[in-house]
Amino acid sequence: MKLKQIFKTKVNPKAPYNFKYSTQNPSHFPTPTGENTDTTMWFTMHWNKQHIGVRFVNRGSVTKPVVEVTIFAKKSIEEKALIKELAYRFEWGEDYTDFYNLIKKNNKLAPILKIFRGMRLFCAENLYDYLMIAILLQNANVKRTTQMAKAMLENYGDLLEFDGKKLYCFWTPEKILKVSEEELRNLKVGYRAKSFLRASQDYLKLNEEEMRHLNNEELKKALLSIYGVGPASLDYLMRDVFHRRDALNTIPPWEAKIYSKLLGMKSTDPKQILEEVKKRFGDWRAVAIHYLFMDLNWKHKEKPIEWFGKIMPY
DNA sequence: CATCAGGGCCCTG
DNA sequence: CAGGGCCCTGAT
Numbered sequence: 561m562k563l564k565q566i567f568k569t570k571v572n573p574k575a576p577y578n579f580k581y582s583t584q585n586p587s588h589f590p591t592p593t594g595e596n597t598d599t600t601m602w603f604t605m606h607w608n609k610q611h612i613g614v615r616f617v618n619r620g621s622v623t624k625p626v627v628e629v630t631i632f633a634k635k636s637i638e639e640k641a642l643i644k645e646l647a648y649r650f651e652w653g654e655d656y657t658d659f660y661n662l663i664k665k666n667n668k669l670a671p672i673l674k675i676f677r678g679m680r681l682f683c684a685e686n687l688y689d690y691l692m693i694a695i696l697l698q699n700a701n702v703k704r705t706t707q708m709a710k711a712m713l714e715n716y717g718d719l720l721e722f723d724g725k726k727l728y729c730f731w732t733p734e735k736i737l738k739v740s741e742e743e744l745r746n747l748k749v750g751y752r753a754k755s756f757l758r759a760s761q762d763y764l765k766l767n768e769e770e771m772r773h774l775n776n777e778e779l780k781k782a783l784l785s786i787y788g789v790g791p792a793s794l795d796y797l798m799r800d801v802f803h804r805r806d807a808l809n810t811i812p813p814w815e816a817k818i819y820s821k822l823l824g825m826k827s828t829d830p831k832q833i834l835e836e837v838k839k840r841f842g843d844w845r846a847v848a849i850h851y852l853f854m855d856l857n858w859k860h861k862e863k864p865i866e867w868f869g870k871i872m873p874y
Numbered sequence: 875c876a877t878c879a880g881g882g883c884c885c886t887g
Numbered sequence: 888c889a890g891g892g893c894c895c896t897g898a899t
Contacts, residue, residue, distance in 0.1 A: 697882090699882055789883085
């Protein structure tokens with residue numbers, strides 16, 4: 561479906577804000593729901609029962625941040641509420657001063673701030689979309705995840721046309737619940753067919769807006785009540801969708817190998833690594849690991865790092 | 875060529 | 888709490 565421009569405005573994220581590193585993540589598997597350059601980002605979302613297209617253009621600098629936001633849709637949209645939502649998802653108002661103070665003397669993190677100061681932990685997706693992504697990631701490598709995501713989007717997503725781009729919008733829970741498990745299985749998503757359906761049912765009982773105000777324990781309980789969400793997906797959801805800085809409590813084996821190297825540790829035991837990360841970074845540990853992990857991924861993208869390529873073959 | 879570990883979660887014992 | 892089953896990929 562073709563969308564038209566509804567409004568264009570400028571926002572000022574709290575400085576320092578690094579547009580490039582706060583709008584793209586080289587570790588993510590490729591999805592046809594968004595596109596990036598270093599200065600522009602396009603993506604799709606659902607908002608007030610509408611499909612919308614979003615474009616960000618960097619019009620400022622790290623110390624004087626300006627993001628031009630253009631919204632495409634069919635019908636009118638209330639500007640203020642949508643900008644507030646985007647500010648939440650992209651952390652435009654967040655203050656990382658305490659984190660920067662905490663790592664001032666850290667020999668691994670302090671040096672990379674020269675490049676990454678002003679990077680935020682953004683998440684373009686809402687809870688439902690990210691839930692579907694979490695299920696796509698389970699028990700699958702990047703190749704398989706990408707293939708399943710493509711099949712699902714082509715069959716149940718909506719193709720939006722705006723600003724010369726054609727990008728898919730995720731399916732809605734209502735839409736997917738009308739599809740049979742067998743039909744989903746035909747897309748080679750395996751047992752995840754059941755997870756998509758049951759997670760969609762569970763999601764409809766929740767209120768994402770209210771969940772943002774829950775404390776960690778309450779939020780954790782609510783998320784674990786969703787079928788298909790276990791300890792690993794929980795950390796991702798808490799960190800990305802709900803911006804909890806301390807959402808690092810279970811480390812999968814392959815991540816343990818990476819963090820061990822990044823932190824200069826001998827052990828690759830997930831438990832020991834978690835203890836060390838807690839000791840060094842406390843309640844900022846999810847952010848700290850994100851900074852280290854992004855540094856690694858960007859370096860790998862520019863010039864492949866052998867040991868990392870072996871663990872993470874994208 | 876066949877086999878089988880690995881990955882994250884649910885469910886049963 | 889341990890362990891089987893789900894569904895594929897990729898290493899052996």
